[in-house]
Amino acid sequence: xxxxxxxxxxxxxxxxxxxxxxxxxxxxxxxxxxxxxxxxxxxxxxxxxxxxxxxxxxxxxxxxxxxxxxxxxxxxxxxxxxxxxxxxxxxxxxxxxxxxxxxxxxxxxxxxxx
Amino acid sequence: xxxxxxxxxxxxxxxxxxxxxxxxxxxxxxxxxxxxxxxxxxxxxxxxxxxxxxxxxxxxxxxxxxxxxxxxxxxxxxxxxxxxxxxxxxxxxxxxxxxxxxxxxxxxxxxxxxxxxxxxxxxxxxxxxxxxxxxxxxxxxxxxxxxxxxxxxxxxxxxxxxxxxxxxxxxxxxxxxxxxxxxxxxxxxxxxxxxxxxxxxxxxxxxxxxxxxxxxxxxxxxxxxxxxxxxxxxxxxxxxxxxxxxxxxxxxxxxxxxxxxxxxxxxxxxxxxxxxxxxxxxxxxxxxxxxxxxxxxxxxxxxxxxxxxxxxxxxxxxxxxxxxxxxxxxxxxxxxxxxxxxxxxxxxxxxxxxxxxxxxxxxxxxxxxxxxxxxxxxxxxxxxxxxxxxxxxxxxxxxxxxxxxxxxxxxxxxxxxxxxxxxxxxxxxxxxxxxxxxxxxxxxxxxxxxxxxxxxxxxxxxxxxxxxxxxxxxxxxxxxxxxxxxxxxxxxxxxxxxxxxxxxxxxxxxxxxxxxxxxxxxxxxxxxxxxxxxxxxxxxxxxxxxxxxxxxxxxxxxxxxxxxxxxxxxxxxxxxxxxxxxxxxxxxxxxxxxxxxxxxxxxxxxxxxxxxxxxxxxxxxxxxxxxxxxxxxxxxxxxxxxxxxxxxxxxxxxxxxxxxxxxxxxxxxxxxxxxxxxxxxxxxxxxxxxxxxxxxxxxxxxxxxxxxxxxxxxxxxxxxxxxxxxxxxxxxxxxxxxxxxxxxxxxxxxxxxxxxxxxxxxxxxxxxxxxxxxxxxxxxxxxxxxxxxxxxxxxxxxxxxxx
Numbered sequence: 046x047x048x049x050x051x052x053x054x055x056x057x058x059x060x061x062x063x064x065x066x067x068x069x070x071x072x073x074x075x076x077x078x079x080x081x082x083x084x085x086x087x088x089x090x091x092x093x094x095x096x097x098x099x100x101x102x103x104x105x106x107x108x109x110x111x112x113x114x115x116x117x118x119x120x121x122x123x124x125x126x127x128x129x130x131x132x133x134x135x136x137x138x139x140x141x142x143x144x145x146x147x148x149x150x151x152x153x154x155x156x157x158x159x
Numbered sequence: 160x161x162x163x164x165x166x167x168x169x170x171x172x173x174x175x176x177x178x179x180x181x182x183x184x185x186x187x188x189x190x191x192x193x194x195x196x197x198x199x200x201x202x203x204x205x206x207x208x209x210x211x212x213x214x215x216x217x218x219x220x221x222x223x224x225x226x227x228x229x230x231x232x233x234x235x236x237x238x239x240x241x242x243x244x245x246x247x248x249x250x251x252x253x254x255x256x257x258x259x260x261x262x263x264x265x266x267x268x269x270x271x272x273x274x275x276x277x278x279x280x281x282x283x284x285x286x287x288x289x290x291x292x293x294x295x296x297x298x299x300x301x302x303x304x305x306x307x308x309x310x311x312x313x314x315x316x317x318x319x320x321x322x323x324x325x326x327x328x329x330x331x332x333x334x335x336x337x338x339x340x341x342x343x344x345x346x347x348x349x350x351x352x353x354x355x356x357x358x359x360x361x362x363x364x365x366x367x368x369x370x371x372x373x374x375x376x377x378x379x380x381x382x383x384x385x386x387x388x389x390x391x392x393x394x395x396x397x398x399x400x401x402x403x404x405x406x407x408x409x410x411x412x413x414x415x416x417x418x419x420x421x422x423x424x425x426x427x428x429x430x431x432x433x434x435x436x437x438x439x440x441x442x443x444x445x446x447x448x449x450x451x452x453x454x455x456x457x458x459x460x461x462x463x464x465x466x467x468x469x470x471x472x473x474x475x476x477x478x479x480x481x482x483x484x485x486x487x488x489x490x491x492x493x494x495x496x497x498x499x500x501x502x503x504x505x506x507x508x509x510x511x512x513x514x515x516x517x518x519x520x521x522x523x524x525x526x527x528x529x530x531x532x533x534x535x536x537x538x539x540x541x542x543x544x545x546x547x548x549x550x551x552x553x554x555x556x557x558x559x560x561x562x563x564x565x566x567x568x569x570x571x572x573x574x575x576x577x578x579x580x581x582x583x584x585x586x587x588x589x590x591x592x593x594x595x596x597x598x599x600x601x602x603x604x605x606x607x608x609x610x611x612x613x614x615x616x617x618x619x620x621x622x623x624x625x626x627x628x629x630x631x632x633x634x635x636x637x638x639x640x641x642x643x644x645x646x647x648x649x650x651x652x653x654x655x656x657x658x659x660x661x662x663x664x665x666x667x668x669x670x671x672x673x674x675x676x677x678x679x680x681x682x683x684x685x686x687x688x689x690x691x692x693x694x695x696x697x698x699x700x701x702x703x704x705x706x707x708x709x710x711x712x713x714x715x716x717x718x719x720x721x722x723x724x725x726x727x728x729x730x731x732x733x734x735x736x737x738x739x740x741x742x743x744x745x746x747x748x749x750x751x752x753x754x755x756x757x758x759x760x761x762x763x764x765x766x767x768x769x770x771x772x773x774x775x776x777x778x779x780x781x782x783x784x785x786x787x788x789x790x791x792x793x794x795x796x797x798x799x800x801x802x803x804x805x806x807x808x809x810x811x812x813x814x815x816x817x818x819x820x821x822x823x824x825x826x827x828x829x830x831x832x833x834x835x836x837x838x839x840x841x842x843x844x845x846x847x848x849x850x851x852x853x854x855x856x857x858x859x860x861x862x863x864x865x866x867x868x869x870x871x872x873x874x875x876x877x878x879x880x881x882x883x884x885x886x887x888x889x890x891x892x893x894x895x896x897x898x899x900x901x902x903x904x905x906x907x908x909x910x911x912x913x914x915x916x917x918x919x920x921x922x923x924x925x926x927x928x929x930x931x932x933x934x935x936x937x938x939x940x941x942x943x944x945x946x947x948x949x950x951x952x953x954x955x956x957x958x959x960x961x962x
Contacts, residue, residue: 053774059867101903113903114887128926135930
């Protein structure tokens with residue numbers, strides 16, 4: 046059990062959720078970035094308490110090592126998270142070009158009136 | 160076996176393949192496509208006869224082709240007396256009906272190819288249902304018949320009646336079919352076999368005492384009752400009469416509605432000793448029988464009279480199996496065949512009359528005998544069969560019915576008494592409307608309107624009903640002819656064929672029979688005397704009206720629900736989703752996580768200071784995003800958190816993660832900075848002015864806090880119970896030996912799980928292409944061009960000017 050990590054995950058999820066629920070595109074983007082990291086931490090916590098273990102590089106088979114699988118999963122997740130974040134950035138840029146607003150609420154208001 | 164297989168393919172496969180062909184050819188052939196369609200039932204009949212002769216009845220043969228072997232699902236078909244009997248009824252009636260339809264449909268009727276295609280499809284589906292040896296296969300073909308029926312009832316979809324009738328039929332038979340499917344699946348689960356032949360021959364005593372067996376029986380019976388229009392689901396059948404008459408004669412009297420009867424017969428040996436079987440079938444079926452007959456007497460539309468009398472007869476057929484003794488019933492084939500003869504014949508007659516006179520209301524018809532003498536005689540025979548007058552199969556059927564019902568009355572006390580009362584009442588009423596049907600169409604004075612509109616029907620069109628009536632007469636006079644085929648078609652555990660004879664001597668049955676006839680004529684005389692004034696179906700018996708009202712209410716209800724749950728703002732959906740997450744996952748955690756708090760206290764001692772410091776710093780930076788005002792400041796704070804995350808990865812002994820995180824964090828920082836630089840200052844200022852209302856902010860805060868809480872508890876619970884042997888250990892042990900690399904994380908990514916990494920790269924490529932697409936497809940406005948080549952759109956270059 047890793048209390049500090051769990052609390053950190055809680056804080057990150059709280060902030061991320063609050064930001065994602067906002068109407069500003071930029072805030073939503075920031076919320077998404079935090080959410081990615083928070084999710085990575087959840088997987089990281091599954092590899093167990095690292096105290097007294099070494100990195101999963103087999104140099105001396107006798108010494109206890111941390112579980113490599115969560116790390117491999119996170120590595121993939123970081124990269125994919127980055128890809129999605131990049132897409133989101135460009136999507137927001139394009140939305141701003143087309144709609145001249147950075148606010149989601151405004152976007153739909155305009156649609157309705159027009 | 161080989162020869163049987165080919166024969167069987169001709170019986171079943173040809174119609175299924177042929178149906179789309181008829182539709183295609185129909186565009187060319189138009190009216191003549193009926194002759195093409197006629198080939199299929201004729202071939203099926205011939206092949207079926209050859210098959211019946213070939214397998215040497217009464218053996219039971221299973222023909223099987225593999226289909227989805229991994230699911231234990233095979234194209235398995237059971238060929239025995241029962242399936243051949245029903246198969247022959249379907250294919251022979253199919254031939255007659257298609258022949259009849261060729262002359263029935265108007266020359267200028269459109270889409271004739273489609274009509275015959277549906278008919279052939281229906282015939283294939285029917286044959287499939289009766290021959291299926293696999294419970295799932297039964298369901299598939301069963302529903303296919305329902306779909307074909309829907310298409311055929313709605314064939315004249317320009318008329319509202321057809322649409323309503325088609326929808327009712329589909330909803331009732333389709334939904335009850337689903338109930339039946341559940342029942343069949345439960346049967347499969349209980350006995351471990353989905354094969355009908357194994358269910359019939361195997362030893363089932365082990366599973367019969369479970370509650371599930373009762374549930375399965377009830378569900379299967381719901382399916383049978385729906386298809387065979389049993390009370391209180393009988394209402395769809397009269398409304399299905401909006402279909403063209405050949406369809407009514409074929410689907411809704413002779414074949415499809417008998418599927419419920421077939422299913423009851425098929426599973427009779429499985430269910431018969433269940434203590435609910437007799438009371439359930441008896442009560443519902445005999446109620447249906449009496450109600451159907453009374454409703455038939457109260458109707459005026461020719462087809463409605465026949466439809467309700469069909470409902471009544473179906474009730475008797477199902478009730479007959481219900482009261483049957485455990486070792487099998489005696490005369491089920493006779494009753495079914497008798498009904499096919501007279502009801503198919505009468506439907507076709509009614510179609511011809513409606514065709515010739517243009518009227519379907521019995522009150523406005525009369526005196527047609529001089530014009531249609533052949534048809535009049537035919538109708539006389541068929542009506543006599545329906546009424547059960549000696550010399551017809553109807554008489555035999557009624558004698559046997561009375562004999563058996565008297566036996567049942569002795570054996571089953573109250574239920575037998577109830578059944579007897581229903582049977583006698585039905586017989587009387589049936590005589591009355593049989594007489595009415597013949598007398599009021601063919602005898603008496605001819606009304607003016609009939610005189611004007613009458614045009615003679617084609618003699619060929621009268622051939623199929625004449626044939627059926629001739630059969631009813633032939634077998635009625637020489638019932639011994641039926642002994643041999645019925646004996647051959649008998650199925651063990653279901654039938655105990657008995658010798659049939661015309662004359663049984665002066666028995667109790669004959670006495671009752673004569674009394675019934677007299678009473679029936681009396682009832683008819685009473686009706687004529689009062690001019691049928693008391694005739695209309697009371698409102699509380701119009702189940703179809705109630706059903707339609709129910710559908711109306713249902714559609715209104717769904718509209719209300721949609722209006723409540725729907726929002727014009729897509730943003731409103733996210734809080735709903737998050738709320739559900741909190742309620743579901745959080746609720747589950749509260750339910751289960753009570754033991755968590757005890758172990759939590761122990762954990763405080765093992766908190767590691769360095770990690771705690773790093774976690775605190777990350778949390779601080781993340782919370783900073785909320786409180787900093789400017790976008791760039793928020794981004795920097797976010798970035799700080801990102802780089803501290805690298806440090807956290809290091810503390811977790813994950814060097815590869817730290818490296819990757821540094822790279823990704825750097826690129827993300829630059830990318831988002833570039834994005835923010837493109838947004839004008841005014842955009843951010845505008846954001847700050849548009850603060851959401853206080854209520855919404857508080858709600859979002861609460862939501863966010865609960866998500867955070869759920870995430871924390873979830874992490875604690877997950878990490879508190881580590882798996883005893885995580886698969887990661889295997890990778891560690893084999894990384895040097897198998898992948899020739901000491902860094903297990905690297906070897907997992909590029910070696911053990913290389914394909915996953917390929918997928919990951921593909922995701923990146925797709926994201927890149929998406930980004931490119933977003934950038935490339937933008938067309939600048941003339942204003943943006945004027946701002947010069949270096950002022951990309953949205954850069955805020957023109958912003959100062961505008962302000």
